[in-house]
Amino acid sequence: MSQAVTAAHASAIEALHTAYLAALDKGDMAAWAATFASNEASYFCISAENDRRGLPLALMYDDCRGRIDDRVSFVTKVWAGTYQPYRTRHFIQQLSMNVAGANQYRATSGFMIMMTPEGGATTILTSGEYRDLIDIQGEGDQCRAVFRERRTVYDADVLPRYIVFPF
Template sequence: MTAAHNSAIDALHTAYLAALDQGDMAAWAATFALAPDTRYFCTSAENDRRGLPLALMYDDCRGRIDDRVSFVTKVWAGTYQPYRTRHFIQRLSMDAAGTNQYRVTSGFTIMMTPEGGATTVLTSGEYRDLIEIQGDGDKFRAVFRERRAVYDADVLPRYIVFPF
């Protein structure tokens, strides 16, 4: 791995977390590759451990990621109690997964504050990513080809609108 690839992956993580914490679903979607087979999953550790394909969010192609943006910003707008999040991550491992691709595992914690309420822990877990580096020369950009958010909680403390 080059220092430029490492910096691009750090920038990707920063952009992803900033998009979610600012409620910017278009910016969230922009962190994913445009390839049709790009995927996002959010599943419980129990389902993951048991090999069950059940997921809280199951976006198995780029089109469904774009659909999620429309649902959150248009269809569900005004139908849920607003809440803010703060995401914290720590990279745990990174391995080459082919030309300009890396498998990256990171731990995460998400804090949640409902409008007019107190801050609590929403959940913690592990991101398992396939990240692709795009570009060449001195201009690199990292994007998710797959992001799997495996959350620790068996039961979440509230309904979930935004991706993890």
């Protein structure tokens, strides 16, 4: 796939990455869910060990839009008041982007997540790789990018704490 990425598409994709990181760094789960396609979308968060070994089990296995919306409920309704709060800062670096079809791209990025428990010092939660399938909706300058699929492969063989928010 050597087709070029148009400037409008590239800027829509950059805006999508920014919206994703900003949503999680604000702890805004509804905004997180809004970065995914509204009809058919999936989000996986899996350890590099499982991924490397071909083991399908994930930490978060949201293979349909319903499960992405359910994850919003887990965080905002089910778990509210039980967990020790923490804030995150996500940083990403794009590694590759290729045309996957009409108005569709495959992209990979490296990421790092810093975490700050309330009252505590900032440490690294994990680093990893985002493997994305991104759809472009709309035309020209009005176009918008959404995740059709985001597969988050995290590096930590052992996570340093239990997890509330998606990566």
